[in-house]
Amino acid sequence: MRKSRFSDHQILSILKQAEAGTSVPDLCREHGISSATFYKWRAKFGGMDASLMARLKELEAENRRLKKMYAEERIKAEIRQEVIEGKALRPSRRREMAREAVEHRDISIRLACEALFISQNCYRYEPKLSDENAEIADWLIRLTHNQKNWGFGLCYLFLRNVKGFRWNHKRVYRIYCELELNLRIKPKKRIIREVPEPLAVPTAMNETWSMDFMHDSLECGRPYRLLNVIDDYNREGLGIEVDFSLPSERVIRTLEQIIEWRGKPTLLRCDNGPEYISEALRAWAERHEIGIEHIQPGKPQQNAYVERYNRTVRYDWLNQYLFRTIDQVREYATRWLWTYNHERPNMALGGITPRQKLALVA
Secondary structure (H helix, E strand, O other), X not given: OOOOOOOXXXXXXXXXXXXXXXXXXXXXXXHOOOHHHHHHHHHHHOOOOHHHHHHHHXXXXXXXXXXXXXXXXXXXXXXXXXXXXXOOOOHHHHHHHHHHHHHHHOOXXXXXXXXXXXXXXXXXXXXXXXXXXXXXXXXXXXXXXHOOOOOHHHHHHHHHHHOOOOOOHHHHHHHHHHOOOOOOOOOOXXXXXXXXXXXXXXXXXXXXXXXEEEEEXXXXXXXXXXXEEEEOOOOEEEEEEXXXXXXXXXXXXXXXXXXXXXXXXXXXXXXXXXXXXXXXXXXXXXXXXXXXXXXXXXXXXXXXXXXXXXXXXXXXXXXOXXXXXXXXXXXXXXXXXXXXXXXXXXXXXXXEOHHHHHHHXX
16 A cells, blocks of 8 residues: 555644635645545544544554455465365475466465465475486386385395495485385284294304205296205305205205305204205214204294295295296306395395495404
């Protein structure tokens, strides 16, 4: 509203002069106002004193402020009705809605931001595209294509710890979600059991090895077996022996091949399978001064290190491919074992690979 160049006291003084008998044209000429302005003042402020006049102006200002507030709140309510109640919208989506409201409703930026609960800095923010985003997206697509069982955690740890990129995890996760690479994790119903005794944690390499068998079948339906051997200290896969039959003699031969390049373990942990309780394996262990620790029957959690490793083998490649020959299984097992030891981050080791764990100790 345009502010008058006359104060309240000046307006009252002009009106009193008119009441005293001064003609209206003379007053208008003297003070430089039009007759319409004089009659408007007399209709509005006639018979008032300075205090009543000031009070009237305060009430008019308050009335204008309330009308403006009501109009803004009504516009905010209309904008919020377009948003699904109770649904949390991301700031980027709220920014888009605020810009649409400013463009189509012809309202101020301040009002649109208050209606959608965002700051004006967020409204004016313009993301800066970076070539690194395309590089991150390319890495994520290749990783999830080659390792179909890897989620965001393993992908990020691989880029961070194995490849040495220093990208922030929030940035990588944002691109990971934009590419819609999220894996849905189906929750499992847990059976409440008694707390088992904690596993002994090895403190050095070759202190304890664990081994266990796995079973699968070829495309023709013929079953085959896998013998997995790991070092419990750094969860390193020492070998995967694949064949249609793996008696105790093959178990001994596999262990001897690993000992040639890895060194001799102090203890072997295994279950009570016929290959592990055989007299041949017991005599071989005594001859090499290696202890054998059998878990209790029906207690696979006592061999948890290799059981967790078996799950990784199963979900990372064994369940994802159908092999025609036993040679294909052996070839893929060899290549995957190198990837597991050198490139796949292990959550139990703090997000580094088994080989990195060994290098830190060395």
